[in-house]
Amino acid sequence: MDYEVVIGCEVHVELKTKTKIFCNCPTDFGGAPNTHVCPVCLGLPGTLPVLNKKVLEYAIKAGLATNCEIAEYSKFDRKNYFYPDLTKAYQISQFDLPICKNGYVEINVGGKTKKIGLTRIHMEEDAGKLVHQGATITSATGSLADYNRAGVPLIEIVSEPDLRSAEEVLAFLTNLKAIIEYTGVSDAKMEQGSLRCDVNISLRPFGQEEFGTRAEIKNLNSFRAVERVINYEIDRQTDILEDGGQVVQETRTWDEGKGVTLSLRSKEDSDEYRYFPDPDLTPLVIDRAWVEELRSSLPxxxxxxxxxxxxxxxxxxxxxxxxxxxxxxxxxxxxxxxxxxxxxxxxxxxxxxxxxxxxxxxxxxxxxxxxxxxxxxxxxxxxxxxxxxxxxxxxxxxxxxxxxxxxxxxxxKGLVQISDEGAIVAIVDEVLANNPKSVEDYRAGKKQAMGFLVGQVMKASKGQANPGVVNKLLAERLEQ
Amino acid sequence: MTLSRLTIHELHEKLTSKEISAVELAKEHLHRIETIDTDVKAYLKVTADVALAQAEAVDKMIANGEKIAPLAGIPMALKDNMCTEGIETTCASKMLENFKPQYDAAVVEKLHSNHGVMLGKVNMDEFAMGSTTENSAYFATKNPWNFDCVPGGSSGGSAAAVAADLAVYSLGSDTGGSIRQPAAFCGLVGLKPTYGAVSRYGLIAFASSLDQIGPLTKDVTDAALVMNAIAGHDHRDSTSANIAFPDYTAALDGSVQGMRIGIPEEYFGEGIDPEVEAQVRAAAAKLEELGAVVEVCSLPHTRYAMPAYYLIAPAEASSNLGRYDGVRYGLRANAKDVIGMFKETRNQGFGDEVKRRIMLGTYGLSSGYYDAYYLKALKVRNLIKQDFDAAFAKYDCLITPTAPTTALVKGQNQDPLALYKGDICTIPSNLAGIPALSLPYGLDSKQMPVGVQLLGKAFGEPQLLKVAYALEQNTDLTKLKPNQGKGL
Amino acid sequence: MITKEVVEKVAKLSRLELTEEEVAVHAEQLNKILETMDILKQIDTDGIEPLAHVLPIQNVLREDEVGECMPREKVLSNAPEQADGMFQVPKIV
Structure with a gap:
């Protein structure tokens, strides 16, 4: 059977602010481990977050650039889960009232323009980095946590499941990346991790309305990886379905070396994030005049x-x-x-x-x-x-x-072109005198000898002679 | 008459008139801690060196003829959930046994800049969860009035320290009554300020939308003086109110003439000890006698406050306490992998009540239950706030019991639900964010102090202090000292 | 009614490891506590906004200006285990 592939993307973009989202630590890359850290981003007991105004501004700009509605009222929520790269055992994110929603990005594939819907854009904080002591996470004997990245501002852009091929996904990501870059809110560079992509992929028989069960592949950091993952998943899921099996709803990871996706965790573990409004942050009521000001500032x-x-x-x-x-x-x-x-x-x-x-x-x-x-x-x-x-x-x-x-x-370098006939004539005469054989050939009807002579004049003039003038003068002399 | 019995304002006069020195005062308290706290067990950590250095600095200022702040040179104790840089801050939990914070809490900075003298850190229920201070992972604190009784909680160490004259005042924190109930049990003035009046930066969170720091003091004037030092906007706390804060002592004029005071009938129902009720009604009668207009009123949603609170507070706590995972600070248990380490650390580090509340909170937030529990509780919270809004449209202040009973007997408090029900009088004001003050008002037949609670509208602390001060000035029932020999 | 399975699931989410006995105790206590919460069902809260913040404070924002970080020794001063300037943890899987 032929299946239609249905793809949605979640794109994380790191915002180009000077400081972290909830504290004054710098966001610069390259510091020694744990040197861009303060009590707040280290999640020390008793510390509290205060929102960076620039993060809000940049999130709104990204939303405006992608044709989103900007919320009148928005808030932050806590996403609770345990992981050693997370300093508070919750990530401050946005759940039911994101800053932007209902946008789209246009793509152009096969000469046709298509709108890819954006469900939402929300603000959140990045986690720290784990360095695994071993070749891979599975063979490591332990891990080391560096919190320099903890609290770096991100926006998560969630697309509708509107994409139907790897080609469309790449066009979408290329355009989205360009839009983000144009707004100036992020460098949007996949290689450097300032733009990361999760893809949700499912298959369904052509003509079927409802979606198939999807797999989510996390943290892809190159266009090539995105393309390979999609093609791999299409094959994997097609095989399962053709054998009469069922695709499991799960999170998978991409093994670049082996070129395969591997199961990370199943759905039931992952969706119990116990979101609730963060009591430490106040609600956001977005001033319309400010939104218009930001809109008019967009390139x-x-x-x-x-x-x-x-x-x-x-x-x-x-x-x-x-x-x-x-x-x-x-x-x-x-x-x-x-x-x-x-x-x-x-x-x-x-x-x-x-x-x-x-x-x-x-x-x-x-x-x-x-x-x-x-x-x-x-x-x-x-x-x-x-x-x-x-x-x-x-x-x-x-x-x-x-x-x-x-x-x-x-x-x-004295590279100005010489068009003065007097200056060129001298060189032409010299070249003709030094190449009697070519002159003879030309006069005997081997017209291609002309090309060689032009080349000699150009060489002698260090390329500065006007080739038109050279041609004209050579022709005059040879016809004499 | 020993110096340690005196109030902040009395001692301030003695310091500025050079009748006593700050070092002498600190030493007297440190000596008293050494001799008496072995019985009371209020202190988790005594910081004698810090106290003496701070006292010396104040003496120098006085010698130089500098004007000193009302709290300068006055020895105090901090509840052990306020971060003190480089000094153990344990929340009375095994989880933070050796935790030395890398920074000072906002209130600690404020006390330092007022040249306060820190005697040490005092006991509490673990992570402020409890109402007896029996949930401390280290030891239980006794009630100075009767060593067989609890001092209340969770700021039980604060209350016991001040009642036993082991500190002139103390800062506590109040999430559902944790300043007021121990103040009532120990015969002190306890004030939970309006949510947002005192910065929470550096207060180790229990339930962020309810927690508030406030003073436990020997009289009303002292409460106003401490508020003058600790209230104010802090840009590090997003929930801190950015308003002009008053001079709280300005309200202390002794007059309640023409003030409108409501008695919410819902606070006098089932479970309230008749002796407690009698004292509260006596206080209301006294206010009427002093010229206030006193009327019965209604806060119809009061009975829903306890269940709403025990959904909201544990939910926030379950999230706030996630960070104790053994990675960055505090206890770390050994295990072969990270998940095992998380579980073992939390198993060993948290006590039963903390685990119970984490479980309850996690349950209330999990999918399938969120709407029925957490969200419903937030809506009920709104109804409770609306009750107060309506009441304060008519009244300057409300008068209720602080707790249904006087101090509970030690070692008989194993039923969590029975204890939760003991919070019914204090919880609604935390849910509504309004200020509430507990004032001692006489003794019951067991010779234990009774607390009367005054509730005000948001940022209405001056009215509460005014009413409390009037009662203090016109009766002998508010300044009480343990004296019957069962305790000190 | 909270079953043993629910208690186990909640304990897992909370990263608490409970013995069988503790699971039973928690199930009993949670059920008793939640019973008292049932009176909330009696109130009609249709049209009532959930109140997450008691004060009408909104849009608390700070400027994007770099402040001081902690020296690394201080960052790591309470670390139970550390190596190479980082916090050491056991293996993830």
């Missing part, structure tokens, strides 16, 4: 930007997709275009030269040294014919490595 969102690049800038869909997938790239594009007129050339250079070098060097987009106005300047001199394409790439390489302006690189 253009990726889908809107993508549409604009296609419709107004005339970029191909592919180019628009690549450029808007990252806030940094999109801003870079706009930065170039502010000083330079050709949209397609801008896109070509960003997708070609810039991204090729970023990928080759393995650097982050944030760390690009080239300034957009400098790329605009480079393209302008290229268009004017002051340099040729080959030189332009050379200059760009230098810009990429040093962040210098193109003008100064061109000047320093």
């Amino acid at each position: 253009e969102m990726p889908m809107a930007k993508r549409k604009r690049l296609i419709e107004e800038e005339g970029l191909p869909e592919y180019d628009a997709g690549v450029i808007t997938s990252s806030k940094v790239l999109a801003e870079f594009y706009d930065g170039v275009r502010a000083h330079y007129g050709d949209a397609k050339k801008t896109s070509n250079w960003i997708m070609g030269e810039l991204l090729a070098r970023v990928n080759a060097e393995g650097i982050e987009l944030e760390d690009i040294k080239v300034k957009p106005e400098h790329l605009a300047a480079l393209l302008t001199v290229l268009d004017k014919g002051e340099i040729n394409g080959k030189i332009a790439k050379e200059v760009f390489a230098e810009m990429f490595n040093t962040g210098k302006e193109p003008e100064s690189i061109i000047k320093e």
Whole structure:
């Protein structure tokens, strides 16, 4: 039988605040273990939480950017469970009155646009980190707890079970990640753990209304893992169903090395969190004027930007997709275009030269040294014919490595294109004198000898000669 | 007449007039603790070095002609659920036997900045769960009036210490009557402030939405003086009220002329000892005689307070006490894996009453029962608050018994439900968050003190202090000392 | 009516290990206590808001400004067991 796959995602995003959600400890990565800890995030008896205003602001911004309703009234609840990475034996989270609900994210798959519903977005605190003393959690002899991450602010974004393929999930995550990044509330980087994803997957026969039993796979930290997990689960669940078995509702974990999902715990253990309103935190009544202020502070969102690049800038869909997938790239594009007129050339250079070098060097987009106005300047001199394409790439390489302006690189290296016929004629004559065989070949009808001679002139001019002028002068001399 | 019998305001005068020194005063208390506390057993930890250093500093200030705060140089005791940096804070539990907090509670900071003198940490029911101080994991405290009786609880160590003149005053905490009931049992003034009046930062939580710190003192003026020092907004406690706090001594004018006082009939029903009832009615009559308008009134949902409380408080407690898991501080039992360690630690660390309340609270919050129990209790809580709102639209203050009986006999309190029922007079004000004061008012036929409770609207402490002060000024029944030889 | 099984489940959730005898005692006591709670069923609370906070305080927020952390020795000062600047626990599974 053919089954339809039904997928929902829970995405945890770490907010880019300076301090933790309920205390003044810094959220910076990289401190020695247990050095970003105070009595509050250590959960010492008698300590109390106080909400970081920025966390609320960022959660609302994330909600607005994903078309959510922002709650008039919201509150925090305690999610009670025991685990050594949790300092209070409860996580402060939100249960029945999340800060945002009923939103959506648009995706574009196979040329079709689809809205993926968001059930809710809520605020919560992260747990600490356990270092297992052994190769894996199961073979470890013990564990060590570091609470630097305890209390780092998170938002959890819960999607509706609207996704129907791995491709849709990846498109959803890509767009969601871009949206979050655009709002500036998080770095949203899977590799660094500031964006983590749980997926709920079930199968049902095509045409069936009700959902099948789902498995939840926790803590996926790369797009590739998400794709592999979905494909693995589709196979696993299909096998079970085809053998007449039943999928168990459970939480599973992804073993990257073995490429399989493994059962963590069954449902009955996991859903007894005994949520209740946290008496230590006061309710939130959200001021509408503030919400509107935050709404108007949001930048253009990726889908809107993508549409604009296609419709107004005339970029191909592919180019628009690549450029808007990252806030940094999109801003870079706009930065170039502010000083330079050709949209397609801008896109070509960003997708070609810039991204090729970023990928080759393995650097982050944030760390690009080239300034957009400098790329605009480079393209302008290229268009004017002051340099040729080959030189332009050379200059760009230098810009990429040093962040210098193109003008100064061109000047320093003496790379300005020579179009003065008088200067080029001398080189042409010299090349002709040094290559009598090629001259002979050309005159004997082997027209391809021309290419070799052009190359020799360009080489002799260190690439600075205007190739058009070189061609013209060579042709004149050879026809004589 | 020994110095230790005196009140804060009497001692303050002697200190500022240089009749006595703070060190002398501290030493007298420390000596008394050494000789008498072997019987009373109020203290879990005596901090003599700290007390003497603090007293010396006050003497220096006085010698330098500096003006000192009313609490400066006055020896006091802290209930052992308030965090003191580097000094054992056990909650009278095996779980926190060697726990030395890494920080001071907000009230401790305040007492330090007022140059108070800390004699030590006093006994309580484990994690403040109980009403006899027999639930301490270390030892039971005796009632200084009669060593066969309990001092009440959970702030029983606080009450016994002050009643036995082993401290001039003490801070207790009150979740369902834990300041007022021991104050009543030991013949003291006990005030549970409005929820949000005193910072809970550093108070080891029992039930966060109900807990409040307050004073146990020898008279009403002292209660006002301690409130002046400890009340106030604290940005570290989100539930702390951000309002202008009054000078509580300003209310002490001795007049109740024209005040409207209600007697809620529901507080005089089944289970109330007739001798207790008689004293409360006598106090009401006295107020009428002094010019107050006294009327019978009704708080119709009172009977639902006890069940609502015993759902809400254990639920919060079950969550608050989860952190005692053996990982970061406190007791750690050995086991082969983490889950085993959690269970063994909690099994060894918690006493029976604590376990019972954790079980009850966990049950009430678990799926399938939440709506019927916890949520229902929160709705009933609202009805109880509405009762008070309606009453305080008509009355400045209500008068009731503090506890159904005078001090219970030791060792006869094994039925948890019977003890829970003993909280019926004190619980409703915790649920509603309103202030409540217990004032001694005469003795029963067993020569044990009776407590009269005054209830006020939120932040109505000044009215309560005013009424209590008027009674204190106009009768001999409020200033009582153990004197019949069964105790001290 | 709270059964032995319910008591065992609640004990497990509470991370308490009860002996068979204790389970029986807790079952009996919890049942007695919960019986007294039954009078709550008599009150009609339709339309009554649950009261989680007695004071009308809302939106208590702090600014996102970095404060002081504890020195690590202090963080670990009460640790029952520690290693490499972290809290040591037995194996998880």
